[in-house]
Amino acid sequence: MTGIAIAGAEGAAVWRRLAAAAIDGVFFVLVASLVSVALYTASGGKLRAYVFQPVDRCEPAREISPAVERAALSAVPAQTSRVASATACRRLFLGLESGRFVSVNVEAQQGETLVGAAVLQPVDRAGEPVAPISLGWAYPLAFVLCMALGEGLMRGTPGKAGLGLRVAAVGGGRLGLARALGRNLIVYGWLLAGAALLAVSHQATRAAPWLVQYARPLWIAELAVVGLLAAWALGMLLTGRPDPAYDRWMGARVVRT
Structure with a gap:
């Protein structure tokens, strides 16, 4: 040999x-x-590892859960703020979902200045906020x-x-x-x-x-x-x-x- x-x-x-x-x-x-x-599905969206899976499908969100709205507004310190719009996105691989998140556009009043900010919030399949563990x-x-x-x-x-x-x-x-x-x-x-x-x-x-x-x-x-x-x-x-x-x-x- x-x-x-x-x-x-x-x-x-x-x-x-x-x-x-x-x-x-x-x-x-x-x-x-x-x-x-498989990990994403089995964990209910808590385990995610989609490094090789770009965002595949996004569409305007007609409504978001109150919890997602609160999380987005709290992420932008301001005197007053409101949600201007939101986009729901899913990560897919061969048509199989491996992640979901909502991009929330927030308008915030800081003094006399009106600013806009985009807040990305991971969500589960029901659209509720989740803190995923990234693998x-x-x-x-x-x-x-x-x-x-x-x-x-x-x-x-x-x-x-x-x-x-x-x-x-x-x-x-x-x-x-x-x-x-x-x-x-x-x-x-x-x-x-x-x-x-x-x-x-x-x-x-x-x-x-x-x-x-x-x-x-x-x-x-x-x-x-x-x-x-x-x-x-x-x-x-x-x-x-x-x-x-x-x-x-x-x-x-x-x-x-």
């Missing part, structure tokens, strides 16, 4: 690896989106774990299997979960870093609203960190001959089946 792995290593071209990663990403998005729909941050972690499980225990992933590739230990046999996890933490570390930085900045701006004025430089810094990590991993793949450095570190080979 060792001889087969070494002989097949040269056939694992860079384009095959990149194409396999793209297929794995698309496959994961499809599965994760269906899971998010979007878990997508990158779940993706890395799924890739590690596939490569470490099953010798491959859907993308690699579709393109005739498999992951094996240099000495033959399965790579094992620990080494496969280490390999994927390097390859997809930029995804985890992006999710972590986004979560930290979101919590920071909630705890200290004055940080909002620095949102743009913070976003640029986060993008720079993610870009450097992605370039590092891609650079190892493009320059590594016959195997990228992260494969050598983990004692792994990506071979042709």
